[in-house]
Amino acid sequence: MQQSLNRMVKSIEISGIRKFFNLVANETDIVSLTIGQPDFHTPEHIKNAASHALMQNKTTYTHNAGIIELRKAISEYNEANYSICYNPENEIIVTTGASQALDITFRTILNPNDEVILPGPIYPGYEPLITLAGAKAIHADTTKDNFKLTKEALANHITDKTKCVVLPYPSNPTGASFTKEELCDLVSVLKNKDIFILADEIYSELVYDHKHVSIASFPEVRDKTIVVNGLSKSHAMTGFRIGYLLAPAWLSSHMLKVHQYNVSCASSISQYAALEALTAGQADPALMCESYKKRRDYVYERLVRMGLDVNIPEGAFYFFPKFPIHNMTSFELGLELARKGKVALVPGESFSNLGKGYMRLSYAYDFNTLEKGLDRLEDFLQVQ
Structure with a gap:
């Protein structure tokens, strides 16, 4: 029956991000700097509003x-x-x-x-x-x-x-x-x-x-x-x-x-x-943004010190540094980082072929996690 499926659905694939995660899922003791979501909890007043709506049968x-x-x-x-x-x-x-x-x-x-x-x-x-x-x-x-x-x-x-x-x-x-x-x-x-x-x-x-x-x-x-x-x-x-x-x-x-x-x-x-x-909650985003900016500045200083070619982000919470790789893809580099360096970044080719040679690093993490992950990245680069 597979031949009868929508050919457009058959032509698309699971994202490169998900493929990468599936390959490194069983690796142990990895510091992940991959997730693209805030590490803050939803503000309490918003959760209370949801709870109130539920109790008021707004369902x-x-x-x-x-x-x-x-x-x-x-x-x-x-x-x-x-x-x-x-x-x-x-x-x-x-x-x-x-x-x-x-x-x-x-x-x-x-x-x-x-x-x-x-x-x-x-x-x-x-x-x-x-x-x-x-x-x-x-x-x-x-x-x-x-x-x-x-x-x-x-x-x-x-x-x-x-x-x-x-x-x-x-x-x-x-x-x-x-x-x-x-x-x-x-x-x-x-x-x-x-x-x-x-x-x-x-x-x-x-x-x-x-x-x-x-x-x-x-x-x-x-x-x-x-x-x-x-x-x-x-x-x-x-x-x-x-x-x-x-x-x-x-x-x-x-x-x-x-x-x-x-x-x-x-x-x-x-x-x-x-x-x-x-x-x-109009003040909520500013509090998060202030924290992200501090993390951005810290990560940027670390990446520059490692000698990586990187732009400082103007927004969001990602870096996209270019790595000096020649005979491997970003996907292969990601696997090496995960297995040998014990740090996970997202391969740049997950973001189209124009991402070849790059890796995405999310800084939507606390400072301790960022420091540990960046230490491992630095150690990995020093032995290459």
Whole structure:
């Protein structure tokens, strides 16, 4: 019966991240610097709000787009923090995590044989969704431009098949982010083209040296921009699975249809927790961000001292150092690090072929774990 399966499903694979984890799962005494989730607990007031909603029997279906109170809070939060205005009645959809928001976006806008530009190295969750929609991912190399998509690279990759460009900033795995001036350059290329912009801004609250700027704040491209965001990273709520979409009304009405048939609505209990996060927890992200910045500075100093070629992250909680390897892949290096060095990093090739020679290191860990892992990495490099 296997030959009768959807050929698109058969063509995609489990992510390189998961393959790597499966191979090193049985190794003992490994310090892992791999996980891309906050090491903070969800703030108590948010957990209490979820518990209260449960005890108040708020356990039924909600409006497909989410409870209106949460959509209003999302609207107010984004206007206050990023100067982008979306109508809670018809331009905001609450989703089951940012991942589902990405899925319904691609399924709404893509037709077979369309092309989507991805600035690589890039999080591996986009390309399979593009493939499942029958479209094709086109990777633009950012490794020589501080991991940022330039207007020249963007223009060089646009064809008559280009339907969308993904801007995942701050970036997983590189930590790169955009300034307003850099976004202005991209807007100059896109403003007169019938190309959607998917701005994945899930790390928008974790920016260190300048305030996050959303490309949706540029009026020239607002009507073609979809913003994906959520509470997982900003409020340490990964398990609550709350994301959201911001899109112009003409587009969100079609996205809502896909969302409705996909999940009906996001978890009601999680929605009330998210409402608490966005109304009473606006200071929570800053406390986490301050801690991440201290860890970033410590890890950067250590990696530079080891002689590694590395950019300092502007956001998120990842480093993407380049290793002086010649006759092995990043995947093979990852296995060597795990088995001999007893430290686990994510192979760069998990983030497209443009990640060859790189490894992703997460600093969403306490200082003791970071110090121990970096000590082992340094010892490993000294004997190579």
